[in-house]
Each structure stands twice: as C-alpha cells, then as structure tokens.
Amino acid sequence: GGSCYDETMCKHDTPNGEVDVECPDRIRFIWEKLQLAGVTQRCVVLGGSKAEDKHLKLVHTKKHVNFVKSISTKQKDSRRNRIASVLDSIYLNGGSSEAAYLAAGSVVNVAEKVAEGELDCGFAIVRPPGHHAEADEAMGFCLFNNVAVAASYLLNERPDLDVKKILIVDWDIHHGNGTQKMFWKDPRVLIFSVHRFKVAGNAYVARYDHGSFYPAGDDGDYNMVGEGPGKGFNINVPWEQGGCGDADYLAAWDHILIPVTKEFNPDIILLSAGFDAAIGDPLGGCCVTPDGYSVMLKKLMEFAQGKIVLALEGGYNLESLAKSSLACVQVLLEEKGIQCSSGAYPLESTRRVVRAENRELRYNVFADSDTLMTSNENLKNLSADKNPADAILHEVEELKSLWAARDGELEARRKELKAKKMELETWLMLVGAREDEFRGLRAKVESLMRERDEAVAKAECLDKELQEERPRRRLENEEMDMDSEDEDMDMDSEELEHDLKTMSREFKKDINLVFEKFKKDNELFIGELKKERELAITAAVITTRYQVCREWKSQGTLSLELKFAAEVYHKLPLFD
Ligand SMILES: [Zn+2]
Structure with missing residues (x-):
C-alpha cells in the first residue's frame, strides 16, 4: 500500500x-x-x-x-x-x-x-x-x-x-x-x-x-x-x-x-x-x-x-x-x-x-x-x-424533558428567592438608616434639654440677684440723701439731687437693658426649643418603630430607647 x-x-x-x-x-x-x-x-x-x-x-x-x-x-x-x-x-x-x-x-x-x-x-x-x-x-x-x-x-x-x-x-x-x-x-x-x-x-x-x-x-x-x-x-x-x-x-x-x-x-x-x-x-x-x-x-x-x-x-x-x-x-x-x-x-x-x-x-x-x-x-x-437501544433512547428522551421541566421550576424558585433576598436587604438598609437618624436626634434632644436646664438655672439666678439688688439700691439712695443734707445742705443740695436723679435714671436704664436682653434671649431660645420639639416627636415615633422592629426580631422586652422616647415626649409640653 x-x-x-x-x-x-x-x-x-x-x-x-x-x-x-x-x-x-x-x-x-x-x-x-x-x-x-x-x-x-x-x-x-x-x-x-x-x-x-x-x-x-x-x-x-x-x-x-x-x-x-x-x-x-x-x-x-x-x-x-x-x-x-x-x-x-x-x-x-x-x-x-x-x-x-x-x-x-x-x-x-x-x-x-x-x-x-x-x-x-x-x-x-x-x-x-x-x-x-x-x-x-x-x-x-x-x-x-x-x-x-x-x-x-x-x-x-x-x-x-x-x-x-x-x-x-x-x-x-x-x-x-x-x-x-x-x-x-x-x-x-x-x-x-x-x-x-x-x-x-x-x-x-x-x-x-x-x-x-x-x-x-x-x-x-x-x-x-x-x-x-x-x-x-x-x-x-x-x-x-x-x-x-x-x-x-x-x-x-x-x-x-x-x-x-x-x-x-x-x-x-x-x-x-x-x-x-x-x-x-x-x-x-x-x-x-x-x-x-x-x-x-x-x-x-x-x-x-x-x-x-x-x-x-x-x-x-x-x-x-x-x-x-x-x-x-x-x-x-x-x-x-x-x-x-x-x-x-x-x-x-x-x-x-x-x-x-x-x-x-x-x-x-x-x-x-x-x-x-x-x-x-x-x-x-x-x-x-425488539430493539433495546430504541427503548433506552426513548427513556433518555423522556428523562431529558423531565429534567428540563425541573430545571424550569428550580429557575423560577431561584428567581423568587433572589427577589425576596433583595427586599430583605432593602428593609435592613432602611432600618439601619433610621437607627442612625434616631441616634442623631436623641443626641440633639439631650443637648437641648441640657441647654434648657442651664437657661432656667441662669434665669432663676438672675431673678434672685434682681430681688437682692432692688432693696439695696433703695437703701443706698436714702443714705446718700441723708449724707448730703448733713454735710452741705445749702450749697450742694440742688446739685446732689440732680446727680442722684441722673444716676438713678442711668442705673434703671442699665437694669432695663440687661433685663430686656435676657428676656429676648430667653424667648429666642424657647422658640428654638419649640421648633426642635417637632423633631423630638419624630424621634420618639422613630424610636417606637425601631423598637417594634427590634421586638419583631428578638421578641425581647421594651428597651431603654423606648423609655427614653416616652420621657422625651412627655417633657416637651412644658414649653407650650
Ligand atoms: Zn464533511
């Protein structure tokens, strides 16, 4: 060959x-x-x-x-x-x-x-x-x-x-x-x-x-x-x-x-x-x-x-x-x-x-x-x-179509699970975002309450000072009148009286200025607090929702967060 x-x-x-x-x-x-x-x-x-x-x-x-x-x-x-x-x-x-x-x-x-x-x-x-x-x-x-x-x-x-x-x-x-x-x-x-x-x-x-x-x-x-x-x-x-x-x-x-x-x-x-x-x-x-x-x-x-x-x-x-x-x-x-x-x-x-x-x-x-x-x-x-090969071939064909059907089912189930997983992920993200939001609001409310307490204390302190100041000034004025009469009644009485009146007027003016300023500051502060109150209420609502989520997850008892939110909610009407 x-x-x-x-x-x-x-x-x-x-x-x-x-x-x-x-x-x-x-x-x-x-x-x-x-x-x-x-x-x-x-x-x-x-x-x-x-x-x-x-x-x-x-x-x-x-x-x-x-x-x-x-x-x-x-x-x-x-x-x-x-x-x-x-x-x-x-x-x-x-x-x-x-x-x-x-x-x-x-x-x-x-x-x-x-x-x-x-x-x-x-x-x-x-x-x-x-x-x-x-x-x-x-x-x-x-x-x-x-x-x-x-x-x-x-x-x-x-x-x-x-x-x-x-x-x-x-x-x-x-x-x-x-x-x-x-x-x-x-x-x-x-x-x-x-x-x-x-x-x-x-x-x-x-x-x-x-x-x-x-x-x-x-x-x-x-x-x-x-x-x-x-x-x-x-x-x-x-x-x-x-x-x-x-x-x-x-x-x-x-x-x-x-x-x-x-x-x-x-x-x-x-x-x-x-x-x-x-x-x-x-x-x-x-x-x-x-x-x-x-x-x-x-x-x-x-x-x-x-x-x-x-x-x-x-x-x-x-x-x-x-x-x-x-x-x-x-x-x-x-x-x-x-x-x-x-x-x-x-x-x-x-x-x-x-x-x-x-x-x-x-x-x-x-x-x-x-x-x-x-x-x-x-x-x-x-x-x-009887051809066994044909019978086997037929069986294989049937199995193939069965597998194809099962594949279809599995694919549909897989898609369904994937959609559910995505839904869950979105929900978790939302909860996470609300948790952060809540923490921020809680801090803000705490700081506002501290400021309010300080402001109240300051106001009380100023009130007390004012109460003490008034009688003292009156006493001083009387003493001064007496002294001027004693020393140089004839020569200086008119001048002295004029000076005293001026001093008294100026003092009153100063006191009024301080008082007006305090009043104005206090009003501004209270106005701000009133605005923040809305936020605090939102925070309380979010806290409650958050807690519900937590409850759903752990089936535990009410947490500190919920108590805190309730307290905040009840304190706020003080400013009405
Ligand atoms: Zn060929």
Whole structure:
C-alpha cells in the first residue's frame, strides 16, 4: 500500500490567521500519528503531485480551473478576500492555488498507481477537500473535486488501464453534492454517499438538525438516483438525525452498499474519506469509532481485488481524525484485526432510511438483485426484533424533558428567592438608616434639654440677684440723701439731687437693658426649643418603630430607647 502526504498543502490557510475547522493541522496530525505508529515505514510514501489542467477540465469548467489557478497570484492580493466572501464556506490565501492543484494531482497519482497495480491500495492525505466542489463552483472548503478528477482521469484518459466501472463511496458526514452532479448521467460511476440530511416537515427531526444540514439542498435525498443512463447509479443514504454510530453505518453497508457493490462489481473503489462522522467531531454530531471505520473499509476491500484509494475529505476533531485515519491505514496494510462491535443496534430512523433506500434501488437498475432482495428480508427481520437501544433512547428522551421541566421550576424558585433576598436587604438598609437618624436626634434632644436646664438655672439666678439688688439700691439712695443734707445742705443740695436723679435714671436704664436682653434671649431660645420639639416627636415615633422592629426580631422586652422616647415626649409640653 501507499500513502501520500505533502507539507505544501498546509500553505492553504485562512488569510489573516483566523481560526477555521478546516486547518493545516488536520493533515499534520494524521501524518504525525502514522509516523508515530510506524506505519509510514511499512508503506510506499509519495510526495504531492500537481494536477494537470486538462485532467481538471474533465470535470470542471475552463473558467473554474483558471479561477483556482490565478486565485493566489499577487495581482489577486487585494481582491482575494472579497472574492472568497461571496463564495459559500470558502477562504483563500496565497497558498490556496498550489494546495488545490496538489490535492487533486495527488489523488490522481495514487489512483493511477493503484489502477496500474504499482500499489495495492493507497491513502491520499490531502487538503483542501473536494467532494463539495462543483463543475463551476468552489464551496464547502473545496476548490477542486479531487476524487471526481481522479475517477474521470481513469475512465477517460487511461483506457489502457481497463478501468470501466468505478465505485465512489463517500462516508463524509456531508453530502458529496459536487461528485453527484459530475456523474449524474454516467453509469460507469456508481456513487454511494451516506450523510446527514435535512428532513422537511418532520418536527421530531427538525429539533435535532434544525431542518437542515450542510449543504442543505435537496440533492442529498434518497430519491436522487441519477438520470438517463446514470439512473440508479447514484445512491444517497440520508441520515435523519445526528448520533449515528457504527451500527447505523454497518446497517447501510450490509443492506445497501455491499449487496449493490456485489452487483456492480467495480474495477476500482475511490473513497471520499471524510472523518467528520467520527466520534467527537464538532460538525458531524455522529459517533463512528476507528473500529467502525476499519470494518467499513475492510468490507469494501473484498471488492475490486482490493484496489481501493482513500482521499481525505472532512474530519475536524484532530485526535479523532488522526485515530480514524490510522485505523484505516492499518486495515489497508492488513495489520489490524477487525473488531466488530456486537450488541449495538441501529437507530429506528436508520432502519427507516435503509428500508426506503433498499426499496428505491429495487425499482431501479438493481431490480433483479437477489442479494438486495435477501438483504431486504433480513432488514425486515431486524426491524421486527425488539430493539433495546430504541427503548433506552426513548427513556433518555423522556428523562431529558423531565429534567428540563425541573430545571424550569428550580429557575423560577431561584428567581423568587433572589427577589425576596433583595427586599430583605432593602428593609435592613432602611432600618439601619433610621437607627442612625434616631441616634442623631436623641443626641440633639439631650443637648437641648441640657441647654434648657442651664437657661432656667441662669434665669432663676438672675431673678434672685434682681430681688437682692432692688432693696439695696433703695437703701443706698436714702443714705446718700441723708449724707448730703448733713454735710452741705445749702450749697450742694440742688446739685446732689440732680446727680442722684441722673444716676438713678442711668442705673434703671442699665437694669432695663440687661433685663430686656435676657428676656429676648430667653424667648429666642424657647422658640428654638419649640421648633426642635417637632423633631423630638419624630424621634420618639422613630424610636417606637425601631423598637417594634427590634421586638419583631428578638421578641425581647421594651428597651431603654423606648423609655427614653416616652420621657422625651412627655417633657416637651412644658414649653407650650
Ligand atoms: Zn464533511
């Protein structure tokens, strides 16, 4: 066997380092895996070969070939991104053109060597992939349809090799729309593609696949069987849902592909080997194991004297891609014992699809196939069996919806609790603010009461002073009158009397001033206290509320705060 790898195909990459699933590491990973496993030493290793334009033009238009040829030139640098942006799932850079020529040329080269008998079989580890590329259009990561170019080359350019019938098996999870169109009317090429497919109007399925799966056209349906002389030579097995595994693929193999291949008896088999149905693939959503691929490949190696060529298509979980590729190479080198996983049953939808396909085939070119008839009988028996996998699947679905309902309930409860928590937090904040407010007011009331007490004491003191002052002044006045009479009654009596009157007037004036001032101060102070009384009442009310809150919380007895508030409240009317 031979394998073909060329690092140059890694030059095809996103233009600005964007991350893309169809990345250069895909083929690097495969190659490293093969080297680590030592299989590259035991097979013929071929470098890449550049495709010739005339071979590409066997399936592509001249315009398309020129487009891919010129896409990486300097002149296209400024326009390349814009050109790629109008295409469906295509990126382009300076290495795209060379990689596309190498991918197509390498598959042609390996196919030629296998057809010639120079190699028993081969694996072309190439990218960009090819099966979506149409005659005049690049799409779905594909620039040239590598496998179609190789098939057409063997049939049309190498009559000497006597290749008259080619079976193309496409196990990539996506429909090989390009390959199908290229050999639509050609009975020399039997195409078998198994892929996920949109199912219109089926709500159950739409829930899984949202009604579509790339490339999302109607081309991948099971009733697309070819046309004219090619009618019946195009076989689609459209999976209705993800989750297909080894058992589903083997059901399609045993009940469709293998009986049909026996009937068709190909001279060589080209395998569009995409590994995106492999377990863990981010696009495929299926779960074919490396062992599953081994069995599928081994079953095909029974035909065409084992002349089989694998050409890499998709496959985007690097680890799964590399493991599946290694398993296939080991089968090609016949180094691997085949393990068929027993006990697994195909999905109900798989049996439905396979039955429909089987029926379709018997109405077409393989109508008289005994093997197909037998296979269909076997299939009926398989369906009649009670399938534990379906029962478990059904149970799991029910549990899932139950969990979803519980999740909804829990979510609602969580929201409710969150709202209550927020309410409580707001309330606590409010209580805290009122507590501070209350403390401030209490301090103010205390200081006001102190001032009032001082003012009252001062007023009493002044009153007492005044009481003592009045009789004393009167006595002094009398004494002075007597003295003046005694000493100089004649000379100074008038003058003295005048002085005394003045003094008395001034003294009275002073006393009045002091008294007026005191009265005024006292009135101002009392006015202020009256104003503050309103605040004190508010404080008392708040204290009571606060206490109620405290009571609510601790169920304790009335606190000092409440007593204080009551006292304050009762003292205040004194100023009325
Ligand atoms: Zn694919």
